[in-house]
Amino acid sequence: MKYFVIFLVLIGFVGTIFAIPPFDSQEIFDFSNTIVVGKIISVNSTFSPTHSLYHIQVEKFLKNSQDSQVIVASGQNTVFSRLGNEVFHVGDRALFFLTSNYVGYDKYSDILSIHPTTRSVESEWDACDIFANDIPQEHWVFGGVGPSVKASQENKTRDFVTGKEILITHDISNPTPVEKKIDFGMTIKNIDDPNSLYIFSEISNIVLEPCVPYHTLTWTFTPAKAGNYRFEFDNLMGSRHTLGMEIKQNILSKNYSSVLSLLKQFKSGISFDEIECREELVLVQKYNSFPACVTESTKQKLIERGWALTKLKPELEPEDESDVMKKARELGINNIMEAVDSEKLTSDEKREYIKIRYEESPNNIPSLNIRIKDFTRNLEFGERPTFTLIETGYAIPCTHPTLEVYLLKQEIGNDHTPDDLVYEDKIVHSCPSFGSFYPVLKFWDETDFKPFPVCEKEGRYLVVGDSGYERGALEEYYCNAPYKN
Incomplete structure (x- = not known):
């Protein structure tokens, strides 16, 4: 029986250099509240210590159009290599991916946030007028690492079984005004059987027409044996997309x-x-x-x-549920924060809970988060704040949490600049010698950092944290003034 049929359609690639986290283009489309092509017409660089406030003149809405042609959004005011973000200036044009992430400042809590995957408009896109026609959501190919390989079986994207045809698709694009030739390879293997050869392996080449927003490669595959399978699509110029899936025995098939x-x-x-x-x-x-x-x-x-x-x-309820997850469920624990704060889980159980939660995530993206507990928000002259800093996540590199303190110039509002920085310190510590992701659970207090500034100048202070993966406001406190929510 021949299990594999190839349908070739002319398509191309969008090449992008990315940093952590490596979102694919479909994920970026899905989590973006609004996507626009637009131009920066004003920048407020004093919006906050970590973010600038941008006014964007919209040229075209690509997702969720709005009544106004000018959008206000916040964005990082510093380039971070791990985020892979850009910092924009007046006159810059970009493909903006805008989310509703809260940036930590009450006055602007309802504004949109510029996601780090936002990219400047390329001249080749303009030459093609690539966004002139609407691109269907399911074929979106811009941003991040590009489109992923997708699989479906009878319109389902999970719970695959033997004996039924699986459809494999991959969208690529040529948003340039010149014709392109691409060599690519496609392989399929049952990785549970180390002695098996590739079920399918092919190297092909196609010519991509100029200015094509997307085209789709399509394969069909009917698995005869249960197991874990790996599909690999290689652009032989160096890009690779991999899809893994578990295929279970179909107990309703004629062969069972x-x-x-x-x-x-x-x-x-x-x-x-x-x-x-x-x-x-x-x-x-x-x-x-x-x-x-x-x-x-x-x-x-x-x-x-x-x-x-x-x-x-x-x-x-999963039959193979781990003891830690079962205990957490019985305690009513539903997320990592609740697990970390629980007094009924040991440190090892908390780390195991973090590991399981991240590994069962569909994206399995490395991440580090820091938050502050038990912070002293009201200080008298001569006092310093006390607190506990909690670091959690799933990461490979060493973690070196950084804290910064800014003196806000007014009690209400957020008009301050990086010049208002009054304190900065980073914890440097030994790292585990793991070659892969590991669960992070660390507790620090104020004594682990160099001494915070003594309360001697009345006012409101903002504490900003940087985990190396994320940066944002953590807390605020008052020197010789009542704390206000």
């Missing part, structure tokens, strides 16, 4: 037992609504979330007694 026992079906990992019972029985979900096959009359009795659910829960 027609109806397995309920326990075997449940353990095989198939979704609840695909479990089959014998003809005379019906499927119910018991109060403990496990399935059962019973007669119709028994089903009604179980529901009346509260031993079965009238509606199926969307998810079953």
Whole structure:
């Protein structure tokens, strides 16, 4: 049987240099509230110690158009290599990805934020007028590392099974006014079988017409064997896109037992609504979330007694749930912050919880966050603030949290400049010798930093933190003045 069919469509690449985090173009489109091509017409560089305030004259809305043709948005005022962001000036034109991220200042809490993946408009885009026609959301190819490889089976993007055709697609683009020739390779392998050869391997070349916003390469593949598969698409000029997926045995296929026992079906990992019972029985979900096959009359009795659910829960409790996740669930812990603050989890359990949460994330993106607890917000003359700094995340490099303190010139508003910096310090410490991502959980207090400035000048002070991955306002405090929310 021939499992693979190739349909070639003329397409091209958008090459982009990126920094952490490596979002693909579809992710950027999805999390952006608004996308525009526009021009900076004014910059307020005194908006905050970390951000400038931009007025953007919109040339075209590419997602979620608004009534006004001028958008106000905040953006980092410093280039950070890990973010890969740009700093813009009056007259700059860019493809702006705008999100509703809160930048930490009450007066401007409802403004948009310029995402670090925003990029200056390239002259070749203008030559092609590449955004003249609307680009469908599912074929968006601009920003980040470009489009990802996608897979679907009977319109589903997960829970793949054997014996059914899987559609593999990849969008690329040629937003330049010249024709391009691209050599590429596509391979598929079952990585659970180290002795197996590639199920499919091909090197091809195509000619890309000028000024094409997107085109799609399409393959179809019918897996005959369960396992973990890896799909690799290589632009032989150096770009690679990889997609991994787990394919489970289709218990309903002709090559498998027609109806397995309920326990075997449940353990095989198939979704609840695909479990089959014998003809005379019906499927119910018991109060403990496990399935059962019973007669119709028994089903009604179980529901009346509260031993079965009238509606199926969307998810079953995983059979292989770790002890840490089970304990956290029983404690009512739903996120990393709650786990870190819990007094009923050990430090090792907290690190394990962080590791599991990041590894089960669909993007599995390295990240570090810092926050402050128990901060002394009201100081008298001669006092220094006390606090606990908590650093959490999932990272490879060493972590060196930095704190800065700015004296705000007025009680209300945010008109201040980097010249208002009164304190800065970075913690330098030894790092674990891990060659891959590791869970980060560190606690510091004010004694780990050089002494904060003594309260001697009345006013409001802003504490800004930089984890190396993220930078933003953490707290504010008052010297010889009442704290105000």
